[in-house]
Amino acid sequence: MSVRAxxxxxxxxxxxxxxxxxxxxxxxxxxxxxVEDITRSAGVAKGTFYLYFDEKREIFLAVIxxxxxxxxxxxxxxxxxxxxxxxxxxxxxxxxxALRLLEIFLANRPLARLAYRExxxxxxxxxxxxxxxxxxxxxxxxxxIRVAQSLGLIRECSPILTAYAHIGMVERxxxxxxxxxxxxxxxxxxxxxxxxxAYEGLRAPGTPSxxxxxxxxxxxxxx
Amino acid sequence: MSVRAxxxxxxxxxxxxxxxxxxxxxxxxxxxxxVEDITRSAGVAKGTFYLYFDEKREIFLAVIxxxxxxxxxxxxxxxxxxxxxxxxxxxxxxxxxALRLLEIFLANRPLARLAYRExxxxxxxxxxxxxxxxxxxxxxxxxxIRVAQSLGLIRECSPILTAYAHIGMVERxxxxxxxxxxxxxxxxxxxxxxxxxAYEGLRAPGTPSxxxxxxxxxxxxxx
Amino acid sequence: MSVRAxxxxxxxxxxxxxxxxxxxxxxxxxxxxxVEDITRSAGVAKGTFYLYFDEKREIFLAVIxxxxxxxxxxxxxxxxxxxxxxxxxxxxxxxxxALRLLEIFLANRPLARLAYRExxxxxxxxxxxxxxxxxxxxxxxxxxIRVAQSLGLIRECSPILTAYAHIGMVERxxxxxxxxxxxxxxxxxxxxxxxxxAYEGLRAPGTPSxxxxxxxxxxxxxx
Amino acid sequence: MSVRAxxxxxxxxxxxxxxxxxxxxxxxxxxxxxVEDITRSAGVAKGTFYLYFDEKREIFLAVIxxxxxxxxxxxxxxxxxxxxxxxxxxxxxxxxxALRLLEIFLANRPLARLAYRExxxxxxxxxxxxxxxxxxxxxxxxxxIRVAQSLGLIRECSPILTAYAHIGMVERxxxxxxxxxxxxxxxxxxxxxxxxxAYEGLRAPGTPSxxxxxxxxxxxxxx
DNA sequence: TATGAATGAGCGTTCATTCAT
DNA sequence: GATGAATGAACGCTCATTCAT
Numbered sequence: 001m002s003v004r005a006x007x008x009x010x011x012x013x014x015x016x017x018x019x020x021x022x023x024x025x026x027x028x029x030x031x032x033x034x035v036e037d038i039t040r041s042a043g044v045a046k047g048t049f050y051l052y053f054d055e056k057r058e059i060f061l062a063v064i065x066x067x068x069x070x071x072x073x074x075x076x077x078x079x080x081x082x083x084x085x086x087x088x089x090x091x092x093x094x095x096x097x098a099l100r101l102l103e104i105f106l107a108n109r110p111l112a113r114l115a116y117r118e119x120x121x122x123x124x125x126x127x128x129x130x131x132x133x134x135x136x137x138x139x140x141x142x143x144x145i146r147v148a149q150s151l152g153l154i155r156e157c158s159p160i161l162t163a164y165a166h167i168g169m170v171e172r173x174x175x176x177x178x179x180x181x182x183x184x185x186x187x188x189x190x191x192x193x194x195x196x197x198a199y200e201g202l203r204a205p206g207t208p209s210x211x212x213x214x215x216x217x218x219x220x221x222x223x
Numbered sequence: 224m225s226v227r228a229x230x231x232x233x234x235x236x237x238x239x240x241x242x243x244x245x246x247x248x249x250x251x252x253x254x255x256x257x258v259e260d261i262t263r264s265a266g267v268a269k270g271t272f273y274l275y276f277d278e279k280r281e282i283f284l285a286v287i288x289x290x291x292x293x294x295x296x297x298x299x300x301x302x303x304x305x306x307x308x309x310x311x312x313x314x315x316x317x318x319x320x321a322l323r324l325l326e327i328f329l330a331n332r333p334l335a336r337l338a339y340r341e342x343x344x345x346x347x348x349x350x351x352x353x354x355x356x357x358x359x360x361x362x363x364x365x366x367x368i369r370v371a372q373s374l375g376l377i378r379e380c381s382p383i384l385t386a387y388a389h390i391g392m393v394e395r396x397x398x399x400x401x402x403x404x405x406x407x408x409x410x411x412x413x414x415x416x417x418x419x420x421a422y423e424g425l426r427a428p429g430t431p432s433x434x435x436x437x438x439x440x441x442x443x444x445x446x
Numbered sequence: 447m448s449v450r451a452x453x454x455x456x457x458x459x460x461x462x463x464x465x466x467x468x469x470x471x472x473x474x475x476x477x478x479x480x481v482e483d484i485t486r487s488a489g490v491a492k493g494t495f496y497l498y499f500d501e502k503r504e505i506f507l508a509v510i511x512x513x514x515x516x517x518x519x520x521x522x523x524x525x526x527x528x529x530x531x532x533x534x535x536x537x538x539x540x541x542x543x544a545l546r547l548l549e550i551f552l553a554n555r556p557l558a559r560l561a562y563r564e565x566x567x568x569x570x571x572x573x574x575x576x577x578x579x580x581x582x583x584x585x586x587x588x589x590x591i592r593v594a595q596s597l598g599l600i601r602e603c604s605p606i607l608t609a610y611a612h613i614g615m616v617e618r619x620x621x622x623x624x625x626x627x628x629x630x631x632x633x634x635x636x637x638x639x640x641x642x643x644a645y646e647g648l649r650a651p652g653t654p655s656x657x658x659x660x661x662x663x664x665x666x667x668x669x
Numbered sequence: 670m671s672v673r674a675x676x677x678x679x680x681x682x683x684x685x686x687x688x689x690x691x692x693x694x695x696x697x698x699x700x701x702x703x704v705e706d707i708t709r710s711a712g713v714a715k716g717t718f719y720l721y722f723d724e725k726r727e728i729f730l731a732v733i734x735x736x737x738x739x740x741x742x743x744x745x746x747x748x749x750x751x752x753x754x755x756x757x758x759x760x761x762x763x764x765x766x767a768l769r770l771l772e773i774f775l776a777n778r779p780l781a782r783l784a785y786r787e788x789x790x791x792x793x794x795x796x797x798x799x800x801x802x803x804x805x806x807x808x809x810x811x812x813x814i815r816v817a818q819s820l821g822l823i824r825e826c827s828p829i830l831t832a833y834a835h836i837g838m839v840e841r842x843x844x845x846x847x848x849x850x851x852x853x854x855x856x857x858x859x860x861x862x863x864x865x866x867a868y869e870g871l872r873a874p875g876t877p878s879x880x881x882x883x884x885x886x887x888x889x890x891x892x
Numbered sequence: 893t894a895t896g897a898a899t900g901a902g903c904g905t906t907c908a909t910t911c912a913t
Numbered sequence: 914g915a916t917g918a919a920t921g922a923a924c925g926c927t928c929a930t931t932c933a934t
Contacts, residue, residue, distance in 0.1 A: 045920045164399050165392040172391025201424025268895040491916040614841025615834040647870025714899045
């Protein structure tokens, strides 16, 4: 039982620290948050921090990794194509995916801001992580585009370039939504319009536009 | 006389400092650059810095403002529509504008990275500046879209939302190009594809696609 | 029973710790060696250390005491005069003793360095121990000198002062030999010359010099 | 005048710090003395320390260097042989030199202790400095011995080995005198006996002993 | 205006020591 | 006895900012 207590307590401490750090980094940024802020907020002594992390940067990395993993998880959930599915299901899945992402970001505004504020340039390892993240997401989307191309749904274009452009569209719109909602349409309409912008111009000539009859998706409740 | 001296000598000093800071911030980032680094590089004494800036953040703000002004200048140069011009000139101007932007970013990679790395979250004033910048650029583009809509070139959509999406497409593609060129097409082709992605899907039904016959623009020599 | 356990198991643990500490202190010095280094190297948990020592200094003291005891053991082995022995045997014994000491130091260079590097000034108890050590050794040597004086072998001088001077001669030569052998003669010749320096000038007038016909001692194999 | 003020003030600050450090290091040792101790004692702010020294070790090095320079200065003052001087003047000079050294050490007990307590093993640069110091002193003494040998005053022996032995004799006797005066003779007599121990046994056969008629030197007043 | 020595609050990190299990 | 997670005081060092000259 003392063994189990240890095996349970230790990961808890680490999680406590990461949770505290997530909030503080999101609120004040990396440089304005001290190790002591984190330990105080986690309710442990300063030295305890160094039992779980070698240095301050390491916990920042952990916080960012968490966020990226969350985003990737969503992408992979929605991204897989089912063989034999209706061709238009592709556009539908893309739209669902975008909607889920928007929900998560809206539910974690400070954290989402953090990822954009300080993620790059602090540390080579972190830079690589972020670049790797973009590459992964872009490759998934590029894969989707290639599939749609092979199905005759999408015209000729560079899949990887288009994928990065799609990411950019989504992230800038989401970021804008996070910071200072201008006179944007309501969220579901935002998603629909962005999706249409992303894919309408890619339609193969003679193909019917999916945006003429697809039903609007609904936002699920944030977990 | 001391006032005139200030107006003559001071701007030079100030510019020296900003120039030194621009290079150093771009190379090492904000936190790794000390005030002494800047003054040493500018060839003045440490105390002189505080004759021209109240605090370190202020010179960072100045550096970023410079960059944003440069970008806005390009946007406004190319963005204005001439009444009575050929309808397709709209798409041509957009393409020229994107190309110029890409050139500037490629010619100032470290500075461009800087703007994305550390600009947000450091200071409310800076945050406002950046947000304001995006808003301005977005409003210019939204204006273009509205013009094109009134000319019957572009289908119905939220101009402001579409504008932010366009910005996002461009910035993510440019940023990717800056950091780690994946297997993207060559720059002019990148611009063309992004432009086509941005506008092809916006064409009003029955309108001819400008991307079928517009000549490719050429990159001008960086100044 | 717990008492017996202590008397059986504990000394082993204690010795393990001291052995580990001896090596680590010799390698890295006192301040660079952490308690955790010692326990890790001894294969016990950190807390176990404090079952056997009240504080870190205590184990350093134990390590130094060990070394001093070793040296004293040598001194006492060789130092005792046998009544009625040949007068020159005195000089011979002194030479043997010095040779043995040199062997030990050469075989334990890092430890010997340690004793000279960090032993003094760390702790009053340790200072006393070291001073006491010198006093003991000096008194043994002073005793030898007095014996030799009473035998008419050695001229008038302050035995205790001369004893300290003898110690100094040996330690500086040995230390030099440990650190950076200059162009000293070979070890046995070093010993002979130092011994001659120590005692030749002390010969009572009219006494034959033992250094003219004593055979050179040979270095025994280090244990 | 402001220029002169600066040129005068800065070296003063540095000297203030070194003086404060000398006392504190001598009292408490290197590791027990904090940078703040030093700056507080010197009456300056903590940061000022780093205007004059790159790191803590550097000031320790400066303190030790000072001491070694002092000792060497004495050695060189007394060490030079005058051509044509009376042969016995050699022994007289050696004795004067030893006496001066003893005076200095007695006047700076804590500092002298320091040099023996923590000088070695802390830093490669410092180690080299100390070793270099011993080598220099030993070479001077070895030179003296060679001169005396060429004059026929001293028998055959290894000059460098003998020099180190002489250093050791003096340092151990001086150190003992510093720590806990045992029943040593009075200082001038100590010097005389050590000198006699050092040189009497080195006399060339048939040479008169200088210790039979040389007048005792007197201790000069410590500066 | 310009200087640069001086300041001192603040931070990341270490590690001897404790104590609940 | 043995463990090792937790503690927290302490320290070296940095650097934005001030101010006497």
